[in-house]
Amino acid sequence: MDHTIIFQPSGRRGLVPEGTTILDASRKLGVDIEAVCGELIVCGKCRVKIMEGKFQKEDITSSMNHLSSLDEKEKKVLKRKDAEEHVRLACCTKIYGDVLVFVPEASRTGKQVGSKAAGKIKVRLKPAVRKYYVELPEPNLDDPLGDFERIEKVLYGNNPKMKKLSIDYRALQKLPDILRKSDWKITVTVWNDAEIIRIEPGKVETNIGLAVDIGTTSVAGYLTDLTTGDVIVTESMMNPQVRYGEDVMSRISYCMFNEETGLKELQDTIIEGLNTIAKQATHKAGLSTDDISEMTLVCNTAMHHILLGINPEYMGVAPFTPALHHSVDIKAERFGIHILPAGNIHVLPIEAGFVGADNVGCLIADKPHKRKEMTLLIDIGTNGELVLGNRDKLISCSCATGPALEGAQIEFGMRAAPGAIERVKIDPETLEPAYKVIGSNRWSDGETNMQAKGICGSAIIDVIAEMFRARILKKNGQINHDLTSKRIRKNDKGLSEYVLAWKHETAIDADIVVNQKDVRAIQLAKGALYSGCLIMLRKLGIKKFDRLAIAGAFGSHIDKVAAMVIGMFPDCDLKKVEYIGNAAGDGARIALLSTDERKEANVIAREVEYVELALEEDFNDRFGEAMQFPHMFDEFPHLEGILPKETQTVS
Amino acid sequence: MATKEKEKELIKRLQDAIINYKVADAKQIAEEAVAVGADAYTVTMEGLAGGMEVVSEKFDSHEYFVPETLLCAKALYAALDVLKPHIKLQAGGARGQVVLGVMQGDVHDLGKNIIKAIFEASGWTVHDLGRDVPLQRFVEEQLKTDSDIVMLSAMMTTSMVGIKKLIPMIKEKNPKVKIMIGGAPITEKTVEEYGADITADNAPNALKEAMKMLETLRKGRAA
Numbered sequence: 001m002d003h004t005i006i007f008q009p010s011g012r013r014g015l016v017p018e019g020t021t022i023l024d025a026s027r028k029l030g031v032d033i034e035a036v037c038g039e040l041i042v043c044g045k046c047r048v049k050i051m052e053g054k055f056q057k058e059d060i061t062s063s064m065n066h067l068s069s070l071d072e073k074e075k076k077v078l079k080r081k082d083a084e085e086h087v088r089l090a091c092c093t094k095i096y097g098d099v100l101v102f103v104p105e106a107s108r109t110g111k112q113v114g115s116k117a118a119g120k121i122k123v124r125l126k127p128a129v130r131k132y133y134v135e136l137p138e139p140n141l142d143d144p145l146g147d148f149e150r151i152e153k154v155l156y157g158n159n160p161k162m163k164k165l166s167i168d169y170r171a172l173q174k175l176p177d178i179l180r181k182s183d184w185k186i187t188v189t190v191w192n193d194a195e196i197i198r199i200e201p202g203k204v205e206t207n208i209g210l211a212v213d214i215g216t217t218s219v220a221g222y223l224t225d226l227t228t229g230d231v232i233v234t235e236s237m238m239n240p241q242v243r244y245g246e247d248v249m250s251r252i253s254y255c256m257f258n259e260e261t262g263l264k265e266l267q268d269t270i271i272e273g274l275n276t277i278a279k280q281a282t283h284k285a286g287l288s289t290d291d292i293s294e295m296t297l298v299c300n301t302a303m304h305h306i307l308l309g310i311n312p313e314y315m316g317v318a319p320f321t322p323a324l325h326h327s328v329d330i331k332a333e334r335f336g337i338h339i340l341p342a343g344n345i346h347v348l349p350i351e352a353g354f355v356g357a358d359n360v361g362c363l364i365a366d367k368p369h370k371r372k373e374m375t376l377l378i379d380i381g382t383n384g385e386l387v388l389g390n391r392d393k394l395i396s397c398s399c400a401t402g403p404a405l406e407g408a409q410i411e412f413g414m415r416a417a418p419g420a421i422e423r424v425k426i427d428p429e430t431l432e433p434a435y436k437v438i439g440s441n442r443w444s445d446g447e448t449n450m451q452a453k454g455i456c457g458s459a460i461i462d463v464i465a466e467m468f469r470a471r472i473l474k475k476n477g478q479i480n481h482d483l484t485s486k487r488i489r490k491n492d493k494g495l496s497e498y499v500l501a502w503k504h505e506t507a508i509d510a511d512i513v514v515n516q517k518d519v520r521a522i523q524l525a526k527g528a529l530y531s532g533c534l535i536m537l538r539k540l541g542i543k544k545f546d547r548l549a550i551a552g553a554f555g556s557h558i559d560k561v562a563a564m565v566i567g568m569f570p571d572c573d574l575k576k577v578e579y580i581g582n583a584a585g586d587g588a589r590i591a592l593l594s595t596d597e598r599k600e601a602n603v604i605a606r607e608v609e610y611v612e613l614a615l616e617e618d619f620n621d622r623f624g625e626a627m628q629f630p631h632m633f634d635e636f637p638h639l640e641g642i643l644p645k646e647t648q649t650v651s
Numbered sequence: 652m653a654t655k656e657k658e659k660e661l662i663k664r665l666q667d668a669i670i671n672y673k674v675a676d677a678k679q680i681a682e683e684a685v686a687v688g689a690d691a692y693t694v695t696m697e698g699l700a701g702g703m704e705v706v707s708e709k710f711d712s713h714e715y716f717v718p719e720t721l722l723c724a725k726a727l728y729a730a731l732d733v734l735k736p737h738i739k740l741q742a743g744g745a746r747g748q749v750v751l752g753v754m755q756g757d758v759h760d761l762g763k764n765i766i767k768a769i770f771e772a773s774g775w776t777v778h779d780l781g782r783d784v785p786l787q788r789f790v791e792e793q794l795k796t797d798s799d800i801v802m803l804s805a806m807m808t809t810s811m812v813g814i815k816k817l818i819p820m821i822k823e824k825n826p827k828v829k830i831m832i833g834g835a836p837i838t839e840k841t842v843e844e845y846g847a848d849i850t851a852d853n854a855p856n857a858l859k860e861a862m863k864m865l866e867t868l869r870k871g872r873a874a
Contacts, residue, residue, distance in 0.1 A: 056808060059838045249836075253808035315807035317756025318783050400759075478714055496713060516713045523716065568659065614758040624718040632718060 003066070004639075006058055007031040008051075008071035009217070009242035010415060012454075013058075014275035022067075022090035022101055023047060028509040033090050034107050034637040036130045044077040045091040047107050051100040051243055056257060057250035058100060060182055065085025070240050094568060102243040104446060105276075116213060116220035118589065120233045120582040123366065123482075126193050126594045127226040128344065129293040132158075133203045136184040147175050149229040151188060151196070159193065168331075175199050182518025189293055189340075192595070197293065197342035204306050208232070208285075210292045211279055211341065213358065213590040214270065214299035214307065216248055216382035218553070220585050221277035222592075223285055226293070229593050236279040240273045241266055241306075247402065248302040252316035255306070262517070264630055266306045268487040275338045292339035295332065296592040298584050300356035302385065304347060320612075327602055346598065348591055349605035354398035359385045360605045361587020364597050369394050369604055373546035376533060378569060379584065380405060380538040380552040384529050387608065388536040388545065394604075395539055397611040399528040406457040406554055406567075412500075412512045414454030416557070419507060421452050421459045421500065423559075426466035428644075431485040432502055433466070435459065444505060451507040455500070455514070458557040463500060463514055464522050465562035468629045471644055472498055472554070475628050477523050479516050491515065526568045527627035535616050542543045547576050551583035563641060567630030571638050653689040661696040665730060669702030670709075672722035674729050681733035691737035699727055699734075700773040701766055706783075707769070707855030717761070721856075724768035731771065747774065747865040748798040752780030752790060754817075757810035762834060766802065769854045770861070784815045794824055799868055800861055803847075805834040815845045823848070827871075829864045833857060 002015040005025045012029040023046055026033045034045040051062045064086060070078075073091050090101075134154050139145060145153070148167050155162045167175070182201030189198035189207075203556070207226040212219065220236040244266055245251045255262040278289050287452060301322050305312040308330075310323045316518040327349040333341040348357035359379060368375035369391055377387040384399040405418075407413030413422050418439040425443075426433045434443045436482065437450045444450050467473045474480050474487060479496035481488060487499040506512055537543065548569060550558065560577045563569070580586075589598045613619055625632040636643060653661070661684045684694045706723045709715040715723075751767060753760050760782040770777050778796050780788055793801050794798040801821055805811040810836065818830055830847045842850050848864065851857035 057836070129663075166874060189754055249808045252813065256809065256812050313809070317807070318758050476719060477716055520713075520716060527718075575789075612758070620721065620761045624721040627716065627718045 003095050004060055004610065005029070006060060006100045008100065008102045009238040010103070011246055012414065016095060018087040018096055019094050022088070022093050022095065022099075025095060025345075026090060026103075028508070031103065032108055032417070032419075033103055039646050040087060041073050041077055041092050041227070041275075044081045044089065045088050047081060047083055047104065047106060048090045048556065049084075049102040049104060050086050050088055050130075050244070050489045052086060052104055054257075055245070056253055057101055057245045057247075060098045060100055062098060062238065066095065066099050068092075068094035068096065068458060068559070070273060077529070100243070100509055105237055109233055116215075116218065116234070116236055116582040116585050118222050118234055119365070119583070119586045121229075121586050121590055123229060123590045123597060124591050125227075125594055127207070127209065127294075127592065128346070128595050128598075129197075129207060129209065129226060130190055131204060132188045132208045134186060134188060136179070136186070139185050147179055148196075149174065151186075155190070156189065162190065163194045164194065165190070166194065166195065171196050171199050178365035190410065191294065191344055194599040195390070197343060197344075198290075198340055206291060207293060208287060208291045209294045209296070209592045210281065210300070212274060212277065213295045213361070213582060213586035213588050214297060214303045215358070215553075215584075216300065216303065217242065217246070219273055219277060220582065221274075221281055222589050223281040224583060224589055225293070226267070226593065233284045235277045235284070237273060237277060240269050244269070248300060249316065251306065252302055252312045256313050256316075263306065263309060263311060266345055267309045268302070270307055278337070278339055289338050290340050292343060293564040294344045294346065294592065295337065295339055296348065296588045298348050298357045298361035298588040298591075300358050301350050301353055302356075304350055304356055304411045308347070322353055325349055325351070325605055327598060346591065346651060348588070348598075349602050351396055351605050352398075352609050352610035353398045354383065355385050355610060358584035359387065359396060359585075360601050361584040361591070362580075363387065363394075363587070363604050363608070364590050364601050365586035366549055366551070368549075369607070370464050371547075374540075374542060374544075375547045375549055376536070376545040376569070377549045378529065378533075380529075380550065380555040380558070382406065384525075384532070386532050388533075388538055388540060393540065393610050394608045395536055396608045397532050397536060397613050398533040399613065401525040401528050402521070404525040405461065407455060407460055409521050410455065410460055410518045411515055412454045413460060414456055415519075416456040416458070419451055419453035420423055420456035421454070421512070422456055422557075424459050424462040424466055424500065426463075426470045426472070431470055431472060431483060431487060433463075433487075435500065442474070444501065446505070448505065449507075450501065450505045452501045452505055452512055453507050454512065457554050458559065460518075460522065461558055461566060461568070462562045464519060465559075465565040467498060467519075468513065468565060469642070469644060469648070473519060473629060477627070477629060479519065516649055522566065523627040523629075524564055527623050529568050530570065530626035531622040532613055534622055535619065538609065539611055544570070544572065547578065548572055549578050549583075551580045553582045555579065556581050561639075561642065564636065565630060565642060567626065567628070570631075570634060571636040573638055653687040655683070656689060658684075658689045658693065661687075662694060662701065665694065665698030666702035666705065669699065669723050669730070670705050672719065672726050674722070676727045677726035677828045678729040678733060681730035684809055685737055687811055692739065695731065695734050695738060695772075696774060697700065701770055703727060703772045704767060704855075705715055705857075706802060710853060711855060721761075721767055724765060727772050747800060747861065747868075748776040748778065748796055749800045749802050749861070750778045750780065750792045751797065751799045751802045752784040752789060752804070753782035754803060754805040754810040754813045755783055755785050756813065757805055757807055758782045759806035762803070762806065763804045763872045765854045766804070766833070766857055769858050773858060775861070786820060789817060790820050790824055793821055793828055798828070800829045800831055802831045802833070802857070805832070808836040811836050811841065813845065814841075818846050827868070829868065831857065831860065831864075841869045
């Protein structure tokens with residue numbers, strides 16, 4: 001009998017025979033789990049977490065009871081490793097029922113590449129948190145003024161803005177001792193010219209903040225020097241909430257299905273993730289987590305609500321109303337976020353139910369509202385968000401692209417990690433492909449074992465574009481069986497597929513193929529983006545844009561020609577396509593460094609006009625037309641010579 | 652009255668127009684059929700439904716996808732609008748009746764519209780409630796029309812939840828009514844858990860299942 005096993009965060013799933021170990025299943029499905037000791041139940045590296053319960057989205061009921069029972073040996077290793085509940089060793093645990101397995105970061109081999117590197121930002125430094133070194137006159141019987149008022153007097157004397165200064169009670173508790181031990185020479189950390197949040201002995205110049213971008217799939221933190229604006233450490237990880245569902249909707253519904261506990265579980269999970277990032281980043285920088293004086297956060301609206309512990313149910317259904325738009329400032333200790341306990345957490349404002357603080361981050365990073373030229377900004381993540389406009393007007397919308405463009409929901413899709421095919425070319429004459437695998441510089445030749453494990457997002461777009469260019473795909477997306485190649489075939493279920501890598505080239509003991517369903521998933525995703533672009537252009541009454549800015553960590557890896565060939569966006573001069581990197585994360589850093597930019601963020605978040613695409617009268621028609629390659633009717637003069645000839649004319 | 656041969660020719664041309672999504676042609680052929688006095692019911696059932704059947708097959712075999720199906724539906728409606736006023740209901744001719752709509756909180760109606768086209772083409776009466784439909788509306792419409800089947804569509808896991816509440820509300824008023832659910836997040840397990848009768852993964856299959864259910868219902872009534 002076979003059972004379903006799903007691995008998170010990779011999302012790989014498959015059927016395995018009863019009695020298979022989790023480790024064997026992981027190998028079969030191309031999931032990397034560390035197994036240093038060679039399955040001797042010694043190293044304990046292969047620890048995995050077994051999820052308990054019903055998972056609507058995955059359509060699976062997972063339970064610890066679906067596994068072989070714990071024996072003494074495994075128990076010992078787990079105990080040595082201080083393993084939490086529901087943790088098992090993959091090497092010796094056998095499968096006797098459906099399971100959803102979460103592979104923690106530490107148990108994964110092959111770190112994710114294409115991390116959310118920090119981009120260059122321009123900002124006038126005006127952080128909310130400042131440090132002041134003060135030398136106070138020692139009190140005596142003639143001058144018995146209190147310690148706090150003594151500091152206030154000096155600070156106010158130097159800066160009239162600090163008229164109504166207050167002090168956090170934790171800082172207050174430490175104040176008398178520190179003052180006396182440090183000979184009345186101290187460094188005072190002040191937030192927003194209004195509150196003393198930390199007292200340190202002597203002169204301290206390091207002033208640190210953490211800017212975080214919580215994506216649906218990954219989380220990136222930028223430990224930043226507030227005095228220079230430089231990023232000291234970039235730390236990223238998978239969003240640990242992935243184990244509750246790959247997309248926003250499935251996490252919202254998890255909260256809805258598990259009324260009592262769901263929201264709390266998800267909130268705790270992301271807070272634990274933030275704490276890990278804060279800890280690891282400060283550790284690498286030789287600092288302590290208390291040195292982080294403030295944190296700024298960008299994320300989509302659902303992540304925002306869950307992080308704040310606000311029920312996301314109402315923003316998850318029409319009319320998609322968020323709990324608030326304005327930015328939020330909350331003390332770290334109220335969240336259990338481990339930075340300076342009195343430190344502030346600033347969450348950027350949100351535009352609408354499906355255009356969140358991450359999009360506001362993109363706006364303050366790219367500043368389309370300050371430009372004369374018309375910008376079309378596409379932020380491709382697990383959801384696609386579009387902004388169109390210039391200094392006169394901006395409109396935004398959200399496209400339900402789903403995670404297909406990133407490689408999820410694709411039969412052999414995987415994240416950008418070693419072993420993933422990342423670039424593809426297809427010879428239009430022979431129909432033979434050549435591809436490159438992450439971790440190697442050479443192109444495949446059809447013979448050599450490339451140790452390929454799957455296809456990552458950038459290569460999915462490449463391969464679809466190349467298949468279309470080589471006419472392996474018809475304009476309507478159908479795999480073309482009129483061509484003769486042993487690579488074009490039907491699987492045992494009658495589903496058409498194209499073989500990208502033969503079994504002997506892979507590390508997973510199977511051919512890597514792109515099948516008809518994969519093509520359909522990409523058509524839906526790219527059709528959503530393209531039709532979104534068209535409707536936005538129409539809303540502003542313009543025919544074209546002057547500049548296309550592609551944001552998102554994944555967006556930066558896309559080949560722009562391939563993206564236009566499949567029709568992810570309308571025809572434009574390829575020279576005007578700009579990759580702006582992880583603009584959402586850049587926006588979080590900008591907000592960390594400037595209170596003026598925070599104000600601007602609140603203004604712009606309310607000025608952008610949100611367009612609900614699905615409410616457009618003709619949305620379904622436009623969406624349908626945009627599903628073809630590159631589009632059913634639209635012409636692509638800038639792709640002349642690149643597109644196959646007959647597709648340039650309308651049938 | 653058109654000759655049998657003429658009628659046959661019109662039906663064939665109408666099928667082709669729908670399969671090849673020629674909207675203007677479909678309309679023009681339907682007008683021609685009316686002008687020559689062909690039987691509107693036969694032309695609809697054999698020309699339109701017959702055409703859509705081929706479209707369904709093409710969808711099943713992955714030759715057609717959503718865009719083509721949408722266009723075919725357009726051609727279908729162009730012809731149906733012309734033919735409908737001329738259809739004389741024959742005894743036992745009308746198929747079943749369905750109440751159809753997208754769940755509250757959900758505005759994605761592409762799937763629902765394809766369902767509607769295919770059902771109307773094969774002679775069903777479809778009471779389309781649109782999208783973002785309040786739960787109570789489904790109950791009321793079912794009672795008002797005495798429809799055989801209520802079809803609920805949800806494209807988001809968040810709007811799917813409403814189905815769980817709605818099914819008991821409908822069944823309480825009318826335990827005999829059949830409930831079909833569909834949409835991206837819905838699986839066989841959802842059917843079981845929510846107490847629905849059936850799901851289908853595409854419009855052609857939905858029609859097949861609806862026909863089966865209708866047969867069972869009618870047998871039940873006759874007995």
